[in-house]
Amino acid sequence: MTDATHPTAASGARPRRRAASPARSEPAKRAQFDRPLLPWAFLAPQLLVVCIFFYWPSVQAITSSFYLEDPFGFGSTFVGLDNYKDALGSAEYQRIAGFTALFTVLVTGFSMGLGLLFAVKADKVIRGRSSYRTALISVYAIAPPVAGLMGMMLFDQHIGPFVKLAAWFGYDMKVGINYNDTAFAMILVSVWKQVPYNFIFFLSGLQGIPASVREAAVIDCRNGFTRFRTAILPLLAPTAFFLLIINITYALFDTFAVIDVMVKDKPANNPVTLVYKVYNDGFRGNDIGGSAAQSVILMVVVLVLTLIQFRWLERRVHYG
Amino acid sequence: MKNPIFATGVLALSATAALAQPVQITWWHGMGGANEQVINQVAEKFNAAQAVCAITPVSKGTYEEALASGIAAFRSGEQPNILQVFDAGAATIINAKGATIAAEDILAQNGHTLDREAFIEGVRYFYADATGKFIGMPFNSSAPIMYINTEALAKAGVEAPKTWAEFEAIAPKLKEAGYIPLTASQLTWMFFENYFSRNNVQFASNNNGYDGFGGTEIDATAPEMLAFWNRVKDWHDKGLFGFYGAGWSDNQKPFEEGKVALWIGSSGSFGGLSKTATMPFSADFLPYDETAAEGNKSTFIGGAALFAMSGKPDDQNKCTADFFDFLTTTEIQAFYHQATGYVAITTAAYEKSKADGWYEQHPVAEVGIKQLMLPQGEWSKGYRLGFYPQIRVVEEREFNKIFSGETTVEDAFKAIETEGNELLARFAKTSG
Incomplete structure (x- = not known):
């Protein structure tokens, strides 16, 4: 357009x-496809997977969210929108929603930014390029709970090297007690875990840019940064758009394991994200109706976010 | 039974197999580390003692996780025969009438008798219904007690405190001697629930929740509670009380390392602590509040009980009952008590351990049971509060805020009371 x-x-x-x-x-x-059933046969496995693992649980979640249910499933009472009102009206829920938004923005921003930076730098390296790349990519092989465990050790109040480093600068870091300190540690570990993923995609995106385009850009513009901004970055836009969606999903959902391990299943005053609260209320607190309402809210948020991205952002992406 | 032919086939098969193979039953629990190994030993002892039944214990992680997995499994019909449920989850499981078979009933149905009087007094009420019938089978019972780094006290030249006022008197000397005077694990249990019991203050309306869920409210802002917590906060600010977050082990670790003089832990920590502590230690009762009108009462029984899940075939229920009966035998009770530090729940097991001379070698092991045998106040029998695991989450959050200076003691307990009562009202609706 x-x-x-x-x-x-x-x-x-x-x-x-x-x-x-x-x-x-x-x-x-x-x-x-002259036979009308053939395309459906090809689609069937995928449709089945989507129905069983997405539509069916979603419908169940939506149904449960209107009921107050006995934990063991003996009886449930229809309560209309009460579960939604209770969730959205609670100060605690609003605080967690605020943190989730900030967490998502920071984790997405930093992990994509650093991934891009490392990719650009690694793209320029000629000698020993594969060992640099392997070193950067290998972090991706670490499972989120393991990353959380490593983070927990690094920030441990009694033995953590980061805590000692902070103390060296005269700062008394208290991960697990101080809200901001824990938030910092969680964001750091989550970003660290995701940077390699972005790195791989940005690097392959960079390598897909033809040498002729780069050479033409060099002739047109001598300033490296401007050249990157005006020529390379637009060509990376499809990769970046894809990564944006993946990273937001990562920050919202896949960081669960990192958070769970780092708060040692006792969130107390520590920051947690909305998906952790869904889990905590539903599986720990056995409040199935309230937890279902929260997961429906989360589902709607992600749906709206994805729609906005496709409606507004994708228009500006050039698929060469 | 969706497929009757298949079901009869399975029954016939299992009937013939019973001659050769024992009936398998499962036991889900929430113990880890040293205590998990003791559970495995108890199961092995049961399997070795008879040939009809074979029990398999499965650790589901923490207490909370064991309860959550048990509930999820029940909803999908995959429940274990026996589920261990902790003190805070008692209301949830006892309220779910069709999910369990009362321990007394399953024992009676299978030819065993349960003598309530054989259990020590502190254990009798917590997992029982209003008439005193045992719904859960008391298993690992504990009390919050004070562990003492004897070196630290000797170095500072002070005696272990009996009351919080005595603690305030010695704490500066312990600090001077180079120790953190006090830490405590799980403040929800030590400094909140058991503040009510130890100092005989009413915890919740409706007779601490026993008389019904409708309209039950907690009294977190009791003046005694607020005054005590203002003192705790003051200790923290003066460096007399170390707080390392809501996690249990974060607060236990500095004590194990010998940096802390006094640590409030569980009597069930004894087994593990004997292996991990780097210094000699002893123990004494949880200090009480000298300003409370009727202090120095027994604490609530902590730990967990075993519940027989419903929906299982008779031969498996028979095995569950046999196992419950086996657990109450003096020999097993004494073994479990001595191996873990959880209190002996029958008087006979306590007498046996005394006769064995166990307490002469391990005086610490007797502290918990002695504390539970202290005179009971009106409010130290127990509490029955729905969604209590979630209320603990609120308490943990607010306690953290107090120590990080984000809120005052008064505001924190006001929040606990408000949010706790909302949760109680919700629970009353789900169970109504």
């Missing part, structure tokens, strides 16, 4: 090409 307003030759050419291609390929597609 925005392309059309640019009078440059390169972007002006693209809409014409796009307009032409569907006309060519459509008859071919029809010819491939």
Whole structure:
């Protein structure tokens, strides 16, 4: 859409090409599936997986969220929207929601930023490039609970080297007691765990940029940073967009194990994310209705977030 | 039974197999470390003692995780025969009438008798219903007691405190001698629930919750409680009380390392502590509040009980009953008590340990049981509060805030009371 307003030759050419291609390929597609059931047969396994592992539990969660249920499943009372009101009205829930938002922004921002930085630097290395890359990627092989355990040791009040380092600067770091200290430790471990993933994708994205484009850019612009911003970054946009969605999902859900290990299953005053609260209320507190309502809220948030991303952000991404 | 032919087939098969193979029953629990090994030994002893039944203990992690897995398994029909449920979860499991078979009933149905009088007094009420019938089978019972680093006290030239006022008198000397005077694990149990019992203060309305869930409210802002916690906060600010977060071991570790003079732990910590402590230690009662009108009462029984889950075939229930009966034998009780430090729950086991001369070698092992045998106050028998594990989560959060200076003692306990009562009201709705 925005392309059309640019009078440059390169972007002006693209809409014409796009307009032409569907006309060519459509008859071919029809010819491939002349039997109407065949596509459904191909789709069936995937549809089955989605139904069993997504739609069915989602419907159950939505149903439970309107009931107050006995933990053992002996009886339930319909309470309408009470579970939602209780969750959204609670100061504790609002505090956790606020932290989750901040946590997601910081973890996504730092892990993508650092991943990109390392990828750009590693892309330039010529001597010993594979050993640098292996060193950077290997962290990705660590499972989240193990990463959490390592974080717990590094920030342990009695033996943690980070705590000693902070003490050296005159700061009394108390991970597990001080809210901000724990938040810092969690964000650090979560970012550290995710950087290699972003690194792999950014690196392969960089290597997919043709040498001719880079050489042309060098001729056009001598400033390295500007060249990166105006030529390389737009070409990385599809990778970055994909990573953005993956990283937000990671920060919202996959950091659960890191958090669980780091708070040693006693959250107390420590920051936790919404998904941890869902788990804590549902599986620890046996409050199934309240927990289901919270997970539905979370589901809606992620749905809206993803829609916004596709509606607003993807328009600005160039798929070369 | 969705498939009757299949079901009869299985029954027939298991009937013939019974001659050769014992009936298998499972026992889910929440113990780890040294205590898990003792549980395995108890199971081995049972399996060796008879050939009809074979029990398999499975550790589900922590107490909370054991309860959560037990509930999830019950909902999908995969429950174990025996589930260990901790003190805070008592209301949840006892309220779920169809999920368990009362310990007294399953024993009676299978030809065993349970003599309530054989149990020490402190154990009799906590897992029983209003009429005194045992719903859970008391198993590992504990009391919060004070462990003492004897070197530290000798170095400072002071005696172990009996009351918190005595602690305040000696604490500066312990600090001067280079020790952190006091730490405590799980403040929810030590300084909250058992403040009520030890000092005989009412915890909750409706007779501490025993008379029904509807309208039950906790009294977290009792003036005695607030005054005590203001003292705790003051100790913390003066460096007389070390707080290392809500985790149990974070607060135990500095004591094991000999940096701390006094640590409030569980009588059940004794077995593990004997292996990990780097210095000689002794123990005494949890200090009481000298300002409370009727202090120095027995504490609530802590630890956990075993519940027989319903929906199991008769031959397995028979094995469960046999196992419960086996557990109450004096020999097993004395073994378990001596190996772990959990208190002996029958008078006979206590007498046997005395006769064995166990307490002469290990005086620490007797502290918990002695504390539970102190005179009971009106409010030290127990509490029955729904969603209590979640209320503990609120308490942990607010205690942390107190020590990090984010809130005052008054505001923290106001929050515990408000949020706790909301949870209690919710529980009354689910159980209503």
